Amino acid sequence: MRALPRVGEPVRWLLASRAAPRRAMGSSSAAGGRRDPAENPKVGKLRELFTGDAADGWEKSWEFGVTPWDLGKPTPVIEHLVRSGTLPKGRALVPGCGMGYDVVALASPERFVVGLDISDMAVKKAKQWSSSLPNADYFTFLVEDFFKWTPDEQFDLIFDYTLRVYWAEAVNRLLKPDGELLTLIYLISDQEGGPPYNNTVADYQRVLKPVGFRAVLMEDNELAVKPRKGWEKLGRWKRCAHQSSL
């Protein structure tokens, strides 16, 4: 089994996993006709920008507008969960928020949301489009490195759709004892080892279990946008006594 990435490495690791040829499930001609999102030519351009420091790579991707992940709208499952009324209220954090669509979707008088991004340009763009929205008082954007950031207060909810597995320690530090961690596990595969190396539920368990998290829900994201359909799972995690086989 390949070692998990160290702090600072996840970006390269994530990109490397996308660069590698995929197993049958991931090939564009795989059964079910699902197209591998890693075959998006824009992802190739993105990789070219990550030749050195990861933070620099992200900044360049925003400067040059190479943002193939950007949906131009909130993640549908987030809108669904907001409507469901089942998400914790209080303080929420969206690390690696990019344009901040999910930040805005989560924000309400009952839930103040902090969108965090390491890129100046990302935060500038996020502020530009969102600052005059009716719920603008209920969210803020900060330029911070998630791994180094030490806020004064912990959070009731953290939504992770970005840097994944190695966030466990930071998530543990930032989330209140009864807070909820919401993960969209993208490029899901049950494959152990590699290459190629994928994000699996087991990867998440391996890093989240030692810090006390258990999945209270793990299911295919039926609301995934079309190119990601079949490639991601929704996981809801709590530090609680709840017994889960996951």
Ligand SMILES: C[S@@+](CC[C@H](N)C(=O)[O-])C[C@H]1O[C@@H](n2cnc3c(N)ncnc32)[C@H](O)[C@@H]1O
């Ligand atoms: C793949 S994009 C996802 C953006 C957004 N979550 C979305 O789905 O549209 C990853 C984002 O994380 C940011 N990022 C990367 N490393 C970070 C870090 N250490 N701390 C905070 N943000 C980071 C990047 O600048 C980029 O905007």
